Amino acid sequence: MEDECVVAVYETLDKSRKAVHILDRAEFPSSQVSLLAAGQFEQPEMTPGLDIGDDSLHTAAVGAGLGGGFALVAGIGYLVVTGAEIFLVGPLTAAGAVTGALLGSLSGWGVHEEHLGHYQQLVKQGKALVVAHGNPLQLIQAERILAETGVSELHVHATTGDDAPDIVRS
Amino acid sequence: MVSENGRDRFKDAIGILADEKGRIKERLLVAYASQLSRINPVEDLPDDLASDFAEIRFGISDAEVPYGYGEHASEKIEGMTEEEATAHAKKIYTMFLKIFALAPLHTN
Numbered sequence: 106m107e108d109e110c111v112v113a114v115y116e117t118l119d120k121s122r123k124a125v126h127i128l129d130r131a132e133f134p135s136s137q138v139s140l141l142a143a144g145q146f147e148q149p150e151m152t153p154g155l156d157i158g159d160d161s162l163h164t165a166a167v168g169a170g171l172g173g174g175f176a177l178v179a180g181i182g183y184l185v186v187t188g189a190e191i192f193l194v195g196p197l198t199a200a201g202a203v204t205g206a207l208l209g210s211l212s213g214w215g216v217h218e219e220h221l222g223h224y225q226q227l228v229k230q231g232k233a234l235v236v237a238h239g240n241p242l243q244l245i246q247a248e249r250i251l252a253e254t255g256v257s258e259l260h261v262h263a264t265t266g267d268d269a270p271d272i273v274r275s
Numbered sequence: 276m277v278s279e280n281g282r283d284r285f286k287d288a289i290g291i292l293a294d295e296k297g298r299i300k301e302r303l304l305v306a307y308a309s310q311l312s313r314i315n316p317v318e319d320l321p322d323d324l325a326s327d328f329a330e331i332r333f334g335i336s337d338a339e340v341p342y343g344y345g346e347h348a349s350e351k352i353e354g355m356t357e358e359e360a361t362a363h364a365k366k367i368y369t370m371f372l373k374i375f376a377l378a379p380l381h382t383n
Contacts, residue, residue, distance in 0.1 A: 120349075126305070127304075127305050127308045127309045128309070130287075130291060130295075130309040130310075131296070131304055131308075131309035131310065131313070153298075199346075206329075246313055248314055249313055250308050250309060250313065250314050252338075253304070253307060253308035253312050253313075253336055253347045253348035253349060254304075254308055254346055254347075254349050255349030255350065
């Protein structure tokens with residue numbers, strides 16, 4: 106069965122982190138949760154020279170809120186957390202590749218291209234996205250949970266077939 | 276009879292109220308959103324507990340209540356005082372005791 110996804114949009118990173126924590130307390134698999142945000146973050150420790158997917162980030166990632174743990178690093182353009190993997194992107198010029206990879210995953214989970222553009226715009230505007238993917242039963246739970254967490258937008262995306270349009274419920 | 280889902284959700288909600296970090300409002304949000312929002316009163320609760328649960332649910336999240344304020348838990352809890360949030364937590368605790376047929380402790 107194809108995975109589908111729920112995309113929740115938050116005005117602030119803090120709200121999105123709390124939502125991810127709530128999904129974790131609901132025992133929603135953390136490997137099926139991603140957080141995407143952009144902007145300048147503050148953190149006393151700054152680890153220079155980090156590359157995309159640098160394994161050292163896993164040991165350096167300390168912080169509260171996410172099942173997999175993540176670090177907020179000063180001066181970073183985009184923060185992308187997918188399950189247990191953490192991508193910290195330094196230059197904003199490099200951010201596009203990482204966010205493109207995640208947004209490519211969204212496409213596989215039933216998100217149509219026009220919605221991808223909308224989500225990209227939201228991230229550029231400083232919003233944070235929480236994406237939960239899984240089977241339909243899991244998503245019913247995720248939608249119900251996330252609806253209570255202060256979302257500004259909440260969308261369920263489902264693919265019913267190769268040529269079928271996305272089913273979007275907002 | 277309370278379903279297994281109903282029992283598990285209340286058990287876990289009480290656990291969260293007890294061990295979650297933060298003030299009562301934050302704990303209430305996590306307990307409600309992660310657990311109690313997933314209870315279906317028709318499937319999970321007997322008739323004699325359904326009204327108790329409705330009082331809990333619609334006191335914390337009335338977005339789907341006719342003539343309610345249309346607020347989900349995050350907004351509604353944010354607007355509560357600490358005392359109001361504590362009162363809701365006590366209702367959850369009371370219902371937990373009923374579900375598990377436990378005698379209530381004397382509380383202030």
